[in-house]
Amino acid sequence: MNLDSKIAIVTGASSGIGAEFSKMLVENGTEVYGLARSEGKLQGLQQKLGDKFHPVKMDITKSEDLEKWVQKTFSRNHRPDILINNAGVMYSANVDDLTKDEWHTMIDVNLNGIFYLTRLIVPLMKENEQVCHIINIASIAGLLGNPTISGYNASKFAVRGFSEALFKELRYDGIKVTCVFPGSINTDLFDKIDGIENHPNMMKTTDVSDTVKFLLQTDENHLINEITMRPLNPKDPTS
Ligand SMILES: NC(=O)c1ccc[n+]([C@@H]2O[C@H](COP(=O)([O-])OP(=O)(O)OC[C@H]3O[C@@H](n4cnc5c(N)ncnc54)[C@H](OP(=O)(O)O)[C@@H]3O)[C@@H](O)[C@H]2O)c1
Helix, strand or coil: CCCCCCEEEEECCCCHHHHHHHHHHHHCCCEEEEEECCHHHHHHHHHHHCCCEEEEECCCCCHHHHHHHHHHHCECCECCCEEEECCCCCCCCCCCCCCHHHHHHHHHHHHHHHHHHHHHHHHHHHHCCCCEEEEEECCHHHCCCCCCCHHHHHHHHHHHHHHHHHHHHHHHHCEEEEEEEECCECCHHHHHCCCCCCCCCCECHHHHHHHHHHHHCCCCCCCCCEEEECCCCCCCCCC
16 A cells, blocks of 8 residues: 555554654655544644644544444545554553453453454445555463463454454455554553553564554555564563
């Protein structure tokens, strides 16, 4: 896909890799609708990226709000070409300490939110004569289970299943679906997690956005449906 003059939706655009995807897309000529709850951060990003970035204050767990927004934003003459389902949250605790609220929040944001938005965007993409692309950001935690992140694992394993079914379902409609499995990235995701400190050996947000740019720019009939990426040496160099 040539990214120039395309239309993209990026969830979780207010920080981390979502903000980096938005920057990469705008720099390549794409108009970006960036969704997140933090309006101030989205507006700050718009000041940096300019008018091609549209800040959209949205909680992706609110399906009715998403429906209203999609209906008023898109039409036959203004259809999304790219959807990056990126918003996510992580809580870490032994299963007997993980609260029901933490469990439900991870399932709601990391899984249900992807379904709520994707089901609204797919019909618009099916009508689009150009090849479209849905990219779902899972995690290495969608491939490997580990102690203290059972809820996060459950939500991200589900993203993998959803993505695989979707790629097989939508390929003949000219819609690519890719599931991305990153290892640790230097973002705010771990702010609430005891025992995980950010460090310089985590991947940079640009490492992930460079890969997503490559995925989007593949030839029309070339689909990379899954991709895994990690720091070569994941250990904290200061410890
Ligand atoms: N960092 C890593 O090591 C790593 C590794 C593998 C995968 N990932 C995945 O990468 C994705 C992005 O995470 P990140 O590392 O960039 O962390 P981040 O900086 O914490 O970004 C998370 C984003 O999700 C948004 N978000 C959370 N709840 C939301 C909701 N209910 N509605 C709309 N947006 C919501 C946040 O915005 P608001 O708070 O403003 O709503 C924020 O923009 C996540 O899916 C994460 O699981 C991260």
